[in-house]
Amino acid sequence: MAAEALVCKECGRSYPLEARYVCESCFGPLEVSYDHAQLDPAEARRKIQAGSRGIWRYADFLPFGERPRDPLEPGLTPLVRADRLAERLGLGEVWVKNDAANPTHSFKDRVVAVAIAKAQELGFETIACASTGNLANAVAARAAALGLDSYVFVPSDLEEQKLLATGVYGTRLVGVRGTYDDVNRLCTQLCEARPWAFVNVNLRPYYSQGSKTLAFETVEQLGWALPDRVVCPIASGSLFTKLGRGFREWIDLGLVEGELPAFNGAQASGCSPVATAFEAGWEVCKPQRPDTIAKSLAIGDPADGVYALELARQTGGAIDAVTDDEIRAGIRLLAETTGIFTETAGGVTTAVLAKLADAGAIDPSERVVAYITGEGLKTLEATRESFRMHEIDPTIEGFEAELEPVATR
Amino acid sequence: MAVTVKIPAQLRSVTDGEGEIEVEGTTVGEALDAVFDQHDDLRERITEDGGLRRFVNVYVSGEDIRFQDGLDTELEEGDEVTILPAVAGGE
Numbered sequence: 001m002a003a004e005a006l007v008c009k010e011c012g013r014s015y016p017l018e019a020r021y022v023c024e025s026c027f028g029p030l031e032v033s034y035d036h037a038q039l040d041p042a043e044a045r046r047k048i049q050a051g052s053r054g055i056w057r058y059a060d061f062l063p064f065g066e067r068p069r070d071p072l073e074p075g076l077t078p079l080v081r082a083d084r085l086a087e088r089l090g091l092g093e094v095w096v097k098n099d100a101a102n103p104t105h106s107f108k109d110r111v112v113a114v115a116i117a118k119a120q121e122l123g124f125e126t127i128a129c130a131s132t133g134n135l136a137n138a139v140a141a142r143a144a145a146l147g148l149d150s151y152v153f154v155p156s157d158l159e160e161q162k163l164l165a166t167g168v169y170g171t172r173l174v175g176v177r178g179t180y181d182d183v184n185r186l187c188t189q190l191c192e193a194r195p196w197a198f199v200n201v202n203l204r205p206y207y208s209q210g211s212k213t214l215a216f217e218t219v220e221q222l223g224w225a226l227p228d229r230v231v232c233p234i235a236s237g238s239l240f241t242k243l244g245r246g247f248r249e250w251i252d253l254g255l256v257e258g259e260l261p262a263f264n265g266a267q268a269s270g271c272s273p274v275a276t277a278f279e280a281g282w283e284v285c286k287p288q289r290p291d292t293i294a295k296s297l298a299i300g301d302p303a304d305g306v307y308a309l310e311l312a313r314q315t316g317g318a319i320d321a322v323t324d325d326e327i328r329a330g331i332r333l334l335a336e337t338t339g340i341f342t343e344t345a346g347g348v349t350t351a352v353l354a355k356l357a358d359a360g361a362i363d364p365s366e367r368v369v370a371y372i373t374g375e376g377l378k379t380l381e382a383t384r385e386s387f388r389m390h391e392i393d394p395t396i397e398g399f400e401a402e403l404e405p406v407a408t409r
Numbered sequence: 410m411a412v413t414v415k416i417p418a419q420l421r422s423v424t425d426g427e428g429e430i431e432v433e434g435t436t437v438g439e440a441l442d443a444v445f446d447q448h449d450d451l452r453e454r455i456t457e458d459g460g461l462r463r464f465v466n467v468y469v470s471g472e473d474i475r476f477q478d479g480l481d482t483e484l485e486e487g488d489e490v491t492i493l494p495a496v497a498g499g500e
Contacts, residue, residue, distance in 0.1 A: 010464070022419050022494040027455060027464045029496035185468065188493050192418045204496070284463055287475050301473065303496050306463065 002039075003063035006030040006205050009307075017063060019122055019202045029303070030205045032063045034249075041254040048220065055110055055213040061249060062209055068117035072145045074109030075213055077101040079221040079369070085337040085350075089357035092364040095227070097218060097371050098340050104141045104165070105375035106134035106296075106343075107239065111210035112142050112199055118206040119197035125149060126196040130187035132180050132235065132296045133162035134374050139199060140171035151196065153183050159295060161378045179290060181301045204238075211239045215246025218369055219256045226251075226258040228366040231353045233345045233373055234265040234274050234319065235297040237304030243371070244311045261369075263311050265319035266352035268292035268344075272321035274305045278312060279319075285309070293324045293382050294344040296374060318361070322351040328382055330354065334372070341376030349373070410435050410484050414444050415491040416451075423450040437467060438480035440490050455492065466495040 005014040010028025021030055044060065051057030055075035056067040078098045086094040102109040112135065116127055128151040129139045136152045143150035152166055156175030167173045176183045191201045199207050219226060226247060234240050244263060250256045267275040270292025273285040285305035290298035302308070312319050322330065327344055330351030335341050342350070353370050356362050376383070392398040414430045421428060430447065434440030445452040455465045460480070467474045468491040474482045484490070 022464070022496055024419050024422065025454065027419070027462055027494055027496075029464065181473070182471070185466075185471070185491075185493060188417075189491070287473060289476070301466070301475075301495070 001063070001065040002034040002036050002060055004033050004035045007033045019119075019124070019197065021202050021204045032205050032209055034061070036253055039253055044253070044255060045224065048216075055113060055210065058213050058216045061212065061216065061246075062114055063118060063206055064121075068120070070113060070117070072103045072109070072113075072142055074102040074113055076217060079218060080338060080340070082338045082370075085334065088333065088337055089354055090364070091357050091362055091366070091368060093367045094353075095222075095367070095369045096334070096338055096340060097214065097369055099214065099371065099373050100340070100342060100346070100375035104134075104137040105378065106138065107211070107214060107371075107373040108134040108138035109142070110213050111135075111207045111238075112138040114210035115197070115199035115203045115207035116142050116146065116148070119199070119203055120146070120148075122197070124195070124197035126151065126194075128187070128190075128194075128196045128198045129153065129200055130180070130183045130198070131200075132298055133158050133166075133378065134296050135200065136162065136166040136171075136173070137378075140166045140169035140173070143171060144169040153187055155180055155183055155295075155298075159379050159381065161380060162295075165378065180299050181287070184299075184301075208238045208242050211242035212246030212249065214239070214371065215243045216250065219247070219250055222367075222369075224256055226256055227261045227369040229262040229264060229317070229362060229368045230371065231264045231266060231349055231356070231368065232371040233297055233349050234267050234302070234305075234308055235299045235345075236302045237265075237274060237308035239371075239373070240265055241304050241307040241311055244315070260315050263315045263317035264352065264356060265308055265312055265317070266349045267319065267321045268294040268297055268327060268348050269321040269323045270294070271298045271300060273300060274302055274308050275319045275321040277305065277309055283309065292327075292344075293379070294327055294348050295379075296343065296345045297348060318356075320352045320355055322348055322355060326351040326355070328386060331376065331382060332386055335376070340372060342372045343374040343376055343379040344382050345374050346372040346376070347382065410486050410488070412440050412484050412486075412488045412490055414440055415489060416444075417493055419494060420451060420454060420492070423454060424448045434484060436478075436480065436484060437469060437474055437482045437490055440484060441467075441480070464495045466493050467491070468493065 008023035054073035099107040126149040271290035287301040327347040330347035432443035
C-alpha cells in the first residue's frame with residue numbers, strides 16, 4: 001500500500017493510519033500521505049486502464065492495499081462535451097462531468113465508498129454521518145448494501161426527496177432541529193463517546209480522498225490531459241480542494257503533463273462564506289447562517305474554507321456566488337442545452353459558469369470542465385413554476401386550440 | 410460566574426484526562442484563561458497570538474462564539490463553554 005501515514009496539514013506531525021482526524025498538537029486537520037517512490041507512470045496508466053469500471057481502478061492512489069469488496073461501486077461517470085452550452089455562453093470548449101450518474105445520484109458515493117471501506121478495515125460495525133442530504137443517501141445505501149448499522153443526522157427541514165431517498169434504506173434517520181452546522185457540532189460531540197465511524201468526522205481524512213477520483217477520471221476521460229479551468233461547487237470546500245490534490249498528485253507523478261487548472265469555486269449567495277472571504281481578501285472565512293435553496297451547499301462554517309481560498313488564489317481562479325433565481329436559471333440552462341437535470345448545487349455551478357462567461361473571465365480557447373455533483377430529482381421544488389404544462393381535452397380540436405391556434409397555422 | 414468548560418477528547422492528554430472543568434469567568438476569554446491557569450499546556454494548543462487557532466471552535470450553550478462577541482462573549486451562571494475541532498464535517 002502506498003498510503004503511509006496521516007499527516008497534519010498545519011504542523012506536519014504524523015500519525016498512524018487509524019480513525020483520527022485532528023492533530024493533537026495544533027488542532028489542524030489530518031490528511032493521508034503516500035509514498036509513490038516506486039511508481040512507474042506508464043505502468044500505472046496501464047494498470048488503471050485494465051482496472052474496474054469505477055473508482056477502484058484508482059486503488060493505488062487511495063489508502064488501501066487492494067481493491068475492497070464493493071457491491072455498489074461508484075465512479076467512471078460520463079464526461080460530456082457540452083457544445084450547445086458552450087455556444088449559449090460564447091465559450092469554446094466546455095465539458096460537463098455528470099456525477100449524478102452514481103449509485104445514489106451524487107458524487108458522495110465516491111467519498112462514502114472510501115470511508116466505509118476504511119471503517120470496515122478498522123473494524124467498525126456502525127456507520128454514521130452529518131449530512132445536508134446527498135451524503136445521507138450515500139451512507140444509508142452503502143450501509144444497507146454491506147449489512148452495517150447506520151445513523152444518519154440531517155437538518156430536519158431538508159428537501160422531502162432527500163429524506164425519502166435516505167429512510168428507504170432502513171437507516172436510523174435523525175432530523176435535527178437546526179442548521180447543518182448544528183448537526184455537525186452535535187456529531188463531533190457524539191463521535192467522542194460512541195464506537196461509530198462517522199464518515200465525515202473521525203474518518204474524514206479517508207473520506208476526502210474519495211474526491212480525488214473525480215480529478216483522476218477527468219484526466220483519463222480527456223485522453224490523459226488536463227482542463228485549463230474547472231468550475232466546482234463549494235460547501236465545506238473538501239471536494240474543491242481534493243480535486244486540486246488529485247490533479248496535483250498525477251502531475252507530480254508524471255501521469256499527466258501540464259499545469260494545475262484555474263480553480264473556480266461556486267457558492268449560493270444565501271450561504272457564501274468562502275466567496276465572501278475571497279472577495280474581501282481574507283485568509284479565513286467568517287461563518288454565516290445559511291438561507292438558500294441550495295441546501296446541499298448550506299454549510300455556514302466550511303471546514304476546508306481556508307484551503308479552498310488558497311487553491312483559487314494560487315491557480316488564478318476565483319470563488320463566486322449566485323442568487324436563488326440565478327440557481328433556478330442555471331438548472332434550466334444545463335437541462336436545455338445538455339439534457340442533464342441537476343439539483344440546486346449543479347444550478348449553482350452552471351450559474352457561476354454563466355456568470356464568468358458573461359464577465360469575460362474565460363477565454364474562448366480554454367477547455368473548461370464543470371462538475372455537476374447531484375441529480376435534479378432530489379430538489380424538484382426548485383423547478384416548480386419554471387415552465388407551463390399544456391393541459392387539453394383528448395381531441396384533435398383540443399390540441400390544435402392549445403398549441404396550433406388558427407393564427408399560427 | 411461559575412461555568413463548565415468542556416474539553417474535547419483530543420486535548421485531554423493535557424488536562425490529566427479531565428473532560429469538564431469548572432471555572433469562574435464573566436466572559437469566554439476569562440473562563441478559558443482560568444482553565445489555562447490550571448493546565449498551562451492547553452494555552453499553546455488552542456491559542457495563537459492571543460486569539461484562538463483557526464481550527465478551534467468554541468460554543469456557548471451550543472452557539473458558535475463567532476456569531477456572538479468572540480472571546481468577549483458574556484457568560485451566565487451555569488453556562489457550558491464547549492471547545493471542538495473545526496475540521497470535522499463537510500458535504
